[in-house]
Amino acid sequence: MTAKCVMVLGTTSGAGKSWLTTALCRYYARQGLKVAPFKAQNMSNNARVVGPHAPPLRGSLPPEGANFPWGGPAENWFPQGEIGSAQYFQALAAHAVPDVRMNPLLLKPEKDTQSQVVLMGQVNAELSRMEWRGRSASVWPVVSRALDELIADNDVVVMEGAGSPAEINLKASDIVNMRAAQHANAACLLVTDIDRGGAFAHLYGTWAMLDEAERRLIKGFVLNKFRGDATLLAPGPQMLQDMTGIATVATLPMWWQHGLPEEDGVFDDRSVASGAVSTTVAVIAYPRISNLDEFQPLKNVPGVRLKWVRSPAELMGADWVILPGSKHTSGDLAWLRQQGLDQAVAAHAGRGGAVLGICGGLQMLGEALIDPHGIDGNAPGLGLLPVVTVFDETKTVRHRQAAFAPLRGLWAAMSGVGVQGYEIHHGQTAPHSAMAAAGDLAHAVMPEGLAWQNHAGNVLGLYLHGMFEDPRVLKALFGAAVPTLDSVFDGLADYIGEHFAPGVLQSLVE
Structure with missing residues (x-):
């Protein structure tokens, strides 16, 4: 051949x-x-x-x-x-x-x-x-x-x-x-x-x-x-x-x-299906953003509007805030603070709004980034999850299948739902020991440190990319089915x- x-x-x-x-x-x-x-x-x-x-x-x-x-x-x-x-x-x-x-x-x-x-x-x-x-x-x-x-x-x-x-x-x-x-x-x-x-x-x-x-x-x-x-x-x-x-x-x-993710994850209102908007999802677009293509299925869900956010003003009116993956977590976290988005995200969470961090976004939500090997950089986190991330020289790259444990609050609909996805990260995340001893404990909602939730139930962080590409998750969150990749x-x-x-x-x- x-x-x-x-x-x-x-x-x-x-x-x-x-x-x-x-x-x-x-x-x-x-x-x-x-x-x-x-x-x-x-x-x-x-x-x-x-x-x-x-x-x-x-x-x-x-x-x-x-x-x-x-x-x-x-x-x-x-x-x-x-x-x-x-x-x-x-x-x-x-x-x-x-x-x-x-x-x-x-x-x-x-x-x-x-x-x-x-x-x-x-x-x-x-x-x-x-x-x-x-x-x-x-x-x-x-x-x-x-x-x-x-x-x-x-x-x-x-x-x-x-x-x-x-x-x-x-x-x-x-x-x-x-x-x-x-x-x-x-x-x-x-x-x-x-x-x-x-x-x-x-x-x-x-x-x-x-x-x-x-x-x-x-x-x-x-x-x-x-x-x-x-x-x-x-x-x-x-x-x-x-x-x-x-x-x-x-x-x-x-x-x-057309339904295919753009190569660099770019989307705008012209690429969003028309109709009444019931949920606005704001994705924070920091400079070293990564794996944005995983949000394409949300664009295809009836009633969902997906938008970029680069300033606090653009965050206004959002139902969900997503901190996506990052190729340079500490650098993007510094950019977040320069824009005043750290306070805007904290205020959104303080009002009970849904916050989701994926991979680098999960790391940002924690208390601190610790980098003993010079992989990414040290930095204080946003303090929305009582966890700490330590960067490891070995990069985790693997497929994963896991199921959510019982979830609280806004994310409860995903309790028990199985998810298939993938991991690409250097950081390893665990509960902040001093905060846990004081009773402020992050709830592990997936095995092996894959996902964490705050006590109030509105902040969720996970290492698993591809959650929204799993039809079981979309069905649980929106009761909706979206076009399959094959049909696209x-x-x-x-x-x-x-x-x-x-x-x-x-x-x-x-």
Whole structure:
């Protein structure tokens, strides 16, 4: 089996690469083809736990006891680890089991000039310290091997680029765009966001800055997020084809409510279903926010409005306040205080309002962050849960299934409800011993320190990501069912099947 490779490139970040890649994965999978996604390098704090998986039974495996370039024995070739959320959803769209090959390099920004580097699912401290241009040369053998393995295992590999493939200051060390495309001899689509304006200039400029060999891989231009009468685009597409020799193969209308989480968790009121609002959920959007894609199901619940909060004024009127995950908990906690949001959250809780902290958000809700190893930083917490978090050098990355113990107050509807999710964190949280001795005890509402609740019952913190992706939780909290991911993926495939020129999608894999 040797896969045909289709690659989605973009003129900019946010052009629609991830969305279109996901749609293509389901489109080709519905034709009975074995499909896998691939993105050589992703930069995102939205990550999912995958694996462990058994190694493929092929002669390409090293001899027993040999080590891979990223470290670890051969029997753990697909270890449990992290990949970008976008590639996780793309794998599900492809009816494939997500594994670390699909996103071999993941950069998780911790500061403006610093990222944690995850290679083949595992944090790599040496690469995290390395200057990024040198890093590309170091990781390419691992990245290309992962791609080669997927090509050997599948009928179609749908690849995704990053940013733009024509950034002349980055191109020499860029491993995620044209280097990967040429390695796989991929049939490439170049997508642009026409809603932002300048679409034809973006397409032409990107094409013009590619090498001749790279241009030959571009098989079509895609106009994404178009609003209005498509006939008004003429004669632009034909003029562009006359200049480049490349046809515009699809004009995709704006679609706000497709149901797929945005790669960076971005949402706004335009993407919220219409209707009467019964519950307003405010998610605090600190600078190093992570795993926002897990809130997508709330957007699809009738009567729920989800909104960003970056100031105390925006918190007014919220029924729930959520402190989501963070890639730098102490830094985001300091930002929270600078905005005055610490007092606003405390006031909301003091009025009996619902407060939920997930992962880094749980850590913020406690009394203190203690960092003996220099992982994240020391800081006083918000003091809304009588717990303390100590950061550990070892990162917890695993799938989990657990059930809530009896819960109090606003969260009581989830008592006894089973939840399936995942953990990604360095901190370990436990009751504050002195406060517990004085009678102020945090109530453990999941086993093994996974979740804690205050005595009043309105503040809940848990390490388990993905709670709202479990239909049992949504049923308990809202009495509602939401569209399944499968139905979302099918909708995406139907959409591109309707709007691409006839025969184009099939020609890409012939």
